[in-house]
Amino acid sequence: MKQHLSEQTGRMNRENKLGKTLSPLRFRLASYNIQAGIGSRRMRHMLTYSFRYLLPHRQTIANLDRIAEQMNFDIIGLQEADCGSFRSRYIQQAQYIAFRANLPYCYTQTTRDIGAIASIGLGLISRYPCVHLERHRLPASRHGRGLMEGLFHIGNSDLAIFVTHLSLQKSSRIRQLRYIVNRLRQHENVILLGDLNCEPDSEEFRFLFEEANLKMPATLLRTFPSWQPQRHLDHILVRGRMRILKLETMPFIGSDHLPICAEIELYDNN
Numbered sequence: 317m318k319q320h321l322s323e324q325t326g327r328m329n330r331e332n333k334l335g336k337t338l339s340p341l342r343f344r345l346a347s348y349n350i351q352a353g354i355g356s357r358r359m360r361h362m363l364t365y366s367f368r369y370l371l372p373h374r375q376t377i378a379n380l381d382r383i384a385e386q387m388n389f390d391i392i393g394l395q396e397a398d399c400g401s402f403r404s405r406y407i408q409q410a411q412y413i414a415f416r417a418n419l420p421y422c423y424t425q426t427t428r429d430i431g432a433i434a435s436i437g438l439g440l441i442s443r444y445p446c447v448h449l450e451r452h453r454l455p456a457s458r459h460g461r462g463l464m465e466g467l468f469h470i471g472n473s474d475l476a477i478f479v480t481h482l483s484l485q486k487s488s489r490i491r492q493l494r495y496i497v498n499r500l501r502q503h504e505n506v507i508l509l510g511d512l513n514c515e516p517d518s519e520e521f522r523f524l525f526e527e528a529n530l531k532m533p534a535t536l537l538r539t540f541p542s543w544q545p546q547r548h549l550d551h552i553l554v555r556g557r558m559r560i561l562k563l564e565t566m567p568f569i570g571s572d573h574l575p576i577c578a579e580i581e582l583y584d585n586n
Contacts, residue, residue, distance in 0.1 A: 340581045340582055340583045340584070341470060341471045341473070341581070341582045341584075342561070342579060342580065342581050342582075343390040343391065343443075343470070343579075343580055343582070344388075344389045344390050344391075344577065344578070344579050344580070345389055345390065345391045345392070345393075345507065345509065345552060345577065345578050345580060346387065346389045346391075346392045346393070346509075346566075346575050346576065346577040346578075347392075347393045347394075347395075347479075347509035347510060347511070347550055347551070347552055347575070347576050347577075348383070348387075348392065348393070348394055348395070348550075348571070348573065348575035348576070349394075349395040349396050349481065349511040349550060349571060349572075349573040350380075350383055350394055350395070350396055350397055350409065350413075350570065350571050350573075351396050351570075351571040351572050351573065352376075352396050352397065352398045352403070352404065352409065352434070352436070353375075353376040353377075353379040353380045353383075353398070353404070353409060353570060353571075354376070354379070354571070354572075355375055355376075355379040355570045355571065372402065372403050372404065372405050376404065376405075377407075379569075379570035379571075380407075380409060380412055380413060380416070380570070381416060382569050382570050383413055383569050383570045383571075384412070384413045384415075384416030384417045385416075385417075385569075386566060386569050386575070387413060387417040387419070387441070388417070389577065390442065390443045390444070391440075391441070391442045391443070391444070391468075391477060391507075391509075392413075392417075392419070392439070392440075392441040392442070393438070393439070393440055393441075393464075393477070393479035393509030393510060394409075394410050394413070394438060394439035394440075394441065394479070395438060395479070395480075395481035395510060395511045396436060396481065396511075396571075397409040397410040397413075397424070397436075397437055397438065397439045398434065398435055398436065398437075399424060399426045399435040399436070399437040400435060401429075401430075401432060401433060401434050401435040402432050402433050402434070403433060403434045404434075404435075408424065409439070410422055410424050410437070410438075410439025410440075410441060411424065411439075413439070413441065414439075414441045417441070419441050419442065419443055420442075420443065420445075421441065421442040421443070421444065421445055421446060422439065422440070422441045422442075423439070423440040423441075423442075423446060423449055423464065423466060424437055424438065424439050424440075425437050425438045425439075425451040425462045425464050427453075427459075427460050427461060427462040427481070428459060428460030436460065437462070438462055438464050438479050438480070438481060439479070440464050440466050440477065440479050442466075442468070442477075444468050444470055445468075446466040446467065446468055447467050447468065447469055448466070448467040449464070449465070449466050449467070450464075450465040450466075451463075451464055451465075452464075452465065452495070452499065454480070454482075454491075454492040454495055454496075455488070455491040455492060455495060456483050456485075456488045456491075456492065461480075461481065461482060461483055461488070461492060462480065462481075463478060463479070463480045463492075463495070463496060463499065464477075464478065464479040464480070465477075465478055465499055466478075466479075467503075470582065471582065471584060472584045472585055473505060473557065473582055473583070473584055473585045474503070474504070474505060474585070475505045475506075475507065475582065476500075476502075476503035476505065476506050476507070477507050477509065478496065478499065478500065478506065478507070478508045478509065478510070479509050479510060480492075480496065480508070480509075480510040480511075480512070481510055481511045481513075482510070482511070482512045482513045482514065483513065484513055486514075486518075486519075486520065489512070489513060489514055489520045490519075490520050490523070493520050493523060493524050494523075496508070496524070496528075497523075497524065497527045497528045500528045500530075500555070501528065503556075504555075504556045504557070505555070505556035505557055505558060505582065506528075506530075506554065506555045506556055507552065507553070507554050507558075507580070508528075508530070508551070508552070508553040508554075509551075509552055510550070510551060511549055511550050511573065512524075512549060512550075512551055513549055514549070515547060515548050515549070516532075516536055516548055524553075525553075528555065529555055530553045530554065530555045531553070531554055531555060531559070531560070533551075533552075533553070533560060533563055534560070534563070535563050535564075536548050537550075537563065537564065537565050537574075537576055538565075538574075539565055539573050539574040539575075539576055540572065540573050540574070541572050541573075542568045542571060542572050542573055542574045543568065545565070545574060549573070550573055550574070550575075550576045551576065552576055552577075552578045554580065557582065557583040557584075557585065558580055558581060558582045558583060559580070559581050560578050560579070560580060560581075561578075561579040561580065561581050562578060562579040563576070563577075563578045564576075564577060564578075565577070
């Protein structure tokens with residue numbers, strides 16, 4: 317059963333005063349490339365739905381509602397969320413999902429503007445308040461890639477949550493991961509949520525794991541394309557005083573990617 321952050325913190329503080337062993341805190345996370353609510357579910361839709369990348373369409377809100385209904389998590393990282401433009405009818409999609417999912421905190425980063433037509437970005441949605449947030453622009457051959465870095469104090473532990481969406485081009489991904497590794501090294505407890513656009517056996521993925529000292533997931537999950545998953549592109553990666561208890565994907569709910577979700581156990585710093 318989920319508890320409010322203040323209830324969890326109060327309970328932990330009481331146990332600490334009594335000299336009891338503090339129990340690890342469990343919470344659930346998701347990372348999801350929502351494809352701006354376009355909702356491709358067949359290969360042919362990549363062509364027949366192509367107009368939806370630039371023009372508003374009636375199905376977008378229904379897709380966002382379907383996504384929000386399934387986002388029963390404590391922390392969510394979103395990629396390819398429209399930040400409020402003509403194609404989304406000026407709806408900030410991460411904020412819309414947060415509101416519909418009844419999650420009180422939503423932080424966003426616009427990574428690319430295509431005039432007034434489309435606006436692409438990241439979202440960090442949470443049941444807990446972020447005590448410090450930084451938005452980074454990642455190096456790329458073209459502008460449009462970013463990294464959100466949010467610091468949370470959960471229970472008696474500091475936790476850094478990163479959300480990103482890397483480039484399609486390998487040379488750009490390598491440069492972006494060098495930057496990300498430098499940011500990850502600033503924190504003890506780290507969770508990286510994102511569409512990394514690379515597989516676990518790739519050179520850049522191995523670099524990330526070795527240099528950031530991340531824990532290799534026990535399960536590798538295929539997330540793309542959503543109608544017949546073949547590639548491991550979306551990831552939840554951790555380091556520090558925590559472990560992944562469960563890692564899984566969810567069925568199609570409105571994107572060409574599947575959402576990936578995890579249950580995490582975070583141990584107290586004391």
